[in-house]
Amino acid sequence: MQQIYLDNAATTPVRPEVEEVMQPYFCEKYGNPSGIYKMASECRQALETVRKQIGETLKVSAEEIYFTSGGTESDNWAIKSTAQRLKEKGKHIITSKIEHHAVLNSCAYLETQGFEVTYLDVDEWGCVRFDALQRAIRKDTILISIMYANNEVGTIQPIGQIGKIAKENDIFFHTDAVQAYGQIPIDVKRENIHLLSASAHKFNGPKGVGFLYIDKRVPVMSYIHGGKQERNHRAGTENVAGIVGMGKAAEIAFAAQKEREKRVQQMRDYLMKKLCEEIPYCRINGSVARRLPGNCNVSFQFIEGNELLLLLDDKNICASAASACSTGDTAPSHVLTAMGIPEKLARGTLRLTIGYQNTQDEIDYTIKCIKEAVKKLRENAEDYRIYKENFSCNMI
């Protein structure tokens, strides 16, 4: 039985076309891009081609794109160095309660360094409220960091409105777009985004490579000190093969974005509909209207998400309970908690994230397996038995 991979928000398979363009940079074109001979300058040229290409996907200039080791580094760089650079102006930062830990823990670190951070609440759909954002802004606010789309429940944030508020108040705006880049349209100019993080392995590129877009108006600070790479701001010999792979992955992601979005979303809508129809006591988490195309996040009452995952793994289905980062963690997800989902229900959560490679047959098989697994787990669940004995109608 083949593997059915429905964890595309955790990482994605590298496309064969991407692997192919990376290959020569390991054993043939292995020059250090900082060298002066032809093989080195060929590598340098390859990097600059990708920089230009990535810049074009966001309609910004190549000089505003900086290569990094991925989403986590981009978030750390954006938040910590902007804070460091602007600390004379103020020491207040605004973010949300549903950010990725790369953002949350960067902010927590800054709190130990004398910065103050406001963590905005979200509504029941996982959307940041802009009235709360308006109220949180102070004279000493130097940065707003709100993710483009959430990795657990898929909610797409009202980025245009947030950017507008940031602009009106003359505050820099960073967005973690790791889940959004290549999946849905992004318009950094219209949405007033000053800094944007992305990661190649979330759009069918290799792991360990990503980029940070830094608007020319933002005073950039060196992040990793050493050589002169990335215009003196991020030292270290570049991951040439990885960057070349990221360029190809971005090219493919943007070329077929609309068609892929439509196809993936159709499978996702079908999946959500069937799960709700065929399994009682189940609820979809997150916004239905403002949602990443491939994301399905669903809670089943009376069961443990981790136990469901193990039964699905027996059927060769890869899925996730809340997010890959909370595996082994018994606390319910911080995202579901912020959305006000009761702990008991949050514990029975399953995240299925669809990618370009998934098929309708895989979705049908997965629905069948989930249905059987949930039934089996509930047969052994004490509170489910008690509930059934006391209530005859399906209330939820």
Ligand SMILES: *Cc1c(COP(=O)(O)O)cnc(C)c1O
């Ligand atoms: C995956 C992810 C990250 C981390 O990216 P890495 O490249 O794995 O470090 C950050 N933010 C979000 C929203 C993500 O989904």
